[in-house]
Amino acid sequence: MQTNLGKATLLELGWLEYFSSQLSEEEQQSLVPMRVVGAQRTGLSIRGVDGxxxxxxxxRWFQEAIEDRPTIGDWLMLRDLELPDPVVVRRLQRKSVLSRRSPGAAHEMQLLGANVDVLFIVTSCNQEFNARRLERYVAFAFAAGVQPVLVLTKVDLCNQLSDYVEQAQALQDGAVGKVPVITVNATDLSSAEALSPWCNEGVTVALMGSSGVGKSTLLNSLLGTLVQATGAIREEDGKGRHTTTDRSLHLLPRGGLVLDSPGIRELQISDAEQGVQDLFDDITELSLRCRFNDCQHRQEPKCAVQQALQEGRLDPLRFASYCKLQAGD
Ligand SMILES: Nc1nc2c(ncn2[C@@H]2O[C@H](COP(=O)(O)OP(=O)(O)OP(=O)(O)O)[C@@H](O)[C@H]2O)c(=O)[nH]1
Ligand SMILES: [Mg+2]
Ligand SMILES: [Zn+2]
Structure with missing residues (x-):
């Protein structure tokens, strides 16, 4: 489904010097850049200046490794646009990519989006909220070099909002800088305005989170039209029904692009490992001063982390979170 079939400039679609610098002069003359704005099993929707x-x-693309095939958000260079199936000559190198191991037995690579600048980690102020999971998403964003923003939805249905906000804000105590926490009623257009600071021309924002948290609802509010179908959550357990099944990238009328995705059931810890290092870089830094390189920071002698705990320089709860994340549960 596409929101706007009209014209747009390359800059509005997220084009950067980073992409044009990958092209030879000849390629700049003969090929046309288009961005992947929809990914379905049967093919791709691509958008260029003309629509x-x-x-x-x-x-031939299917001979390539999954991570090398075009995915949503990618920039492709095409020729023969007059043909029903124009030729995709190149996929340009990505500025960032969100990917994970699929939770199934095969554990194959799954691409969630390319050239994403900001990750809206969407969660609801209800039983879906889980601080550990959010921590993992934040780490995942850092690992991909994408700026995380925590978006707490359903504030209109919640009467202990401060509990949720405090827990979300506690995630950002690391030395990595602030992870913004935004609260919204996703069904309300003026409330969704709170997200506008991140929705700027050419900036690509991806919405991720469990099914039913309001990702598509937020997108509709940002678009100002009902483009994406949304679905009520189940009464019994508050879980979503996996209403969105395809990834799609939408250009906002005010500028900026938003990627809507199906709800994610679980995020594997391996997706977030480097991110964990960033999220807990104070602990990572301390561990450089442990006597043993492979120190587990439990009972080893001369452990700088244990010493910091004893001297009150490291919050025990923070250390517990770190251990949990390392253990991957
Ligand atoms: N009251 C209220 N309802 C909301 C809010 N956000 C979402 N909803 C409702 O929650 C339900 C699920 O919203 P969706 O937007 O379909 O959720 P989703 O995250 O896109 O779910 P999937 O597509 O299944 O991953 C819908 O009935 C929405 O109307 C909110 O902030 N307040
Ligand atoms: Mg949805
Ligand atoms: Zn140690």
Whole structure:
């Protein structure tokens, strides 16, 4: 589904010097850049300055590793646009990529989005909220070099808002700088305005989180039109029904692009390992001063982390979170 079939400039679609610098002069003359704005099993929707069209990918792309195939948010260089299936000559190198190991037995790579600048980690102020999971998402964003923003929805249905906000804010006590925490009623257009500081021309924001937290609802509010279908959550356990099934990238009328995705059931810890290092860089830094390189910071002698705990320089709760994340539970 596409919100706006009209024209847009390359800059509005997220084009950067970073992409044009990958092209030879000849390529700049002969090829046309288009961005992947929809990914379905049968093909891709791509958008360029003249609008959006669907293409199916030539077989050769399927010989490539999954992570090298075009995914939502990618920039492609095409020729023969007059043909029903124009040729995708190149996929440009990505500025960032969100990917994970799929939770199934195969554990194959799954791409969640390319060239994303900001990750809206969406969670609801109800039984869905889970601070450990949010921590993992924050680490995941840092690992991908994407700026995380915590978006707490359903504030209109919640009467202990401060509990949730405090827990979300506690995640940002690391030395990595602040992770903004925004509270919204996603169904309310003026409330969704709180997200506008991140929705600037050419900036790509991805919405991620469990099913039913209001990702598509937020997108609709930002667009000002009901483009994406949304679905009520189940009465019994508050879980969503996986209403959104495809990834889609939408250009906002005010500028900025938003990527809506199906709800994520679980995020594997391996996706977030480097991010954990960033999120807990105070602990990582301390551990450089442990006597043993592989110190687990439990009972080893000359452990700088244990010493910091004893001297009150490190919050025990923070250390407990770190241990939990390391253990991957
Ligand atoms: N009252 C209220 N309802 C909300 C809010 N956000 C979402 N909802 C409702 O929650 C339900 C689920 O919203 P969706 O936008 O479909 O959730 P989603 O995250 O896109 O879910 P999936 O597509 O399944 O991943 C819908 O009935 C929304 O109307 C909110 O802030 N306040
Ligand atoms: Mg949805
Ligand atoms: Zn140690």
């Amino acid at each position: 959006t069209r669907k293409i199916s990918l030539a077989g």
